[in-house]
Amino acid sequence: MSIDKLARPEIQALKPYEAAVQVDDTIRLNANEAPWTSSGDHFRRPLNRYPEIRPTQLRIALAARYGCAEANLSVTRGTSEAIDLLIRVFCRAGLDNLLISSPTFSMYKHYADVQGAEVREYVTSRDNDFSIDVDALLECCNDSTRLIFICSPNNPTGNLFPRESLLDLLEKRGSRSAVVVDEAYIEFAGRASAIELLERYENLIILRTLSKALAFAGARCGSVIGPASVIDMVNAVQAPYALATPVVECVENAMRTESLSEAERWLEQVVSERERLTLALREFPFVQQIWPSAANFFLMQVDDASSLMAQSGADKVLLRYFGGDLSDCVRVTVGTHAENDRLLQTFTKLAGD
Ligand SMILES: Cc1ncc(COP(=O)(O)O)c(C=O)c1O
Known part of the structure; x- marks a missing residue:
């Protein structure tokens, strides 16, 4: 069975919204649009016209970047x-759950x-670096x-789900869940x-972001990214014209070679700053633990999270506090070298108190 059969029956039957036809070099009297362009409109595609119902060029560019077929991406x-x-x-209110x-x-x-779907939780342990045991999951x-x-x-928490565990999960759960x-x-x-x-797993869906x-x-x-049949359903549920013309054009710019190489350079810098910052922070006596992170942030356990939040707030450096089971932890996003130095100054102040 393919996973599209797991979808809500009414969504499997849903027909995509039919938008007014858009053809280049034609007079468009079919969409109740304004016939004039505002003087404040500086976009390549004029804003008096609706954007494409789904942005074709962007979809092609993103599929090429991620290495999948266009039909597999929304x-x-x-x-x-x-x-x-x-x-x-996928989830019927009051009936289906997600894990x-x-x-x-x-x-x-x-x-x-929002959907009224039950949430099941597999609780990971900090003593185990928040790793997931597939059989227990x-x-x-x-x-x-x-x-x-x-x-x-x-x-x-910043940890990766290892490839072997993902393969194990995909194999063992098969088409019973996406x-x-x-x-x-x-x-x-x-x-x-x-x-x-x-291509190997029909039950796999991946999410990527430019954020x-x-x-x-912004x-x-x-x-x-997933099986074409799932992508068709996602497209049918998504609001028509969801991606506004300014967004489409700005993301097309982001996909240009110069912007991508700039992002590559920043990526290296953020990763090296992550290492510098974690090494430096580990030296402070009130830092109990920093979990290894594969992201642009890390989770840190400290003696007194409230004092740290208060001091960093007073120094105009914002950190993320979650409370609950993580009430002795804060999450730090890696900034620029100068921003990270500001954070280190806050820690030095706290150590001096
Ligand atoms: C794990 C994860 N997924 C998705 C998102 C949402 O990202 P966006 O909606 O900006 O693509 C975030 C944002 O912080 C995130 O941490």
């Missing part, structure tokens, strides 16, 4: 929208709650588990994407 407003769309495609590890990125649960599934979200590198690998931070890991497994390593969080552009 462009979304960040991976956040992709998570929402997948949950809406996440914990701690992880909070949006999986957020959108599951599988025990958390039941017949109604439609989606298993694997965040690799995981936010906020395995969604969220690779928002994969560029910082220096590891191959799971996209190369797509992190490409520095385009543009909101992500991708869902």
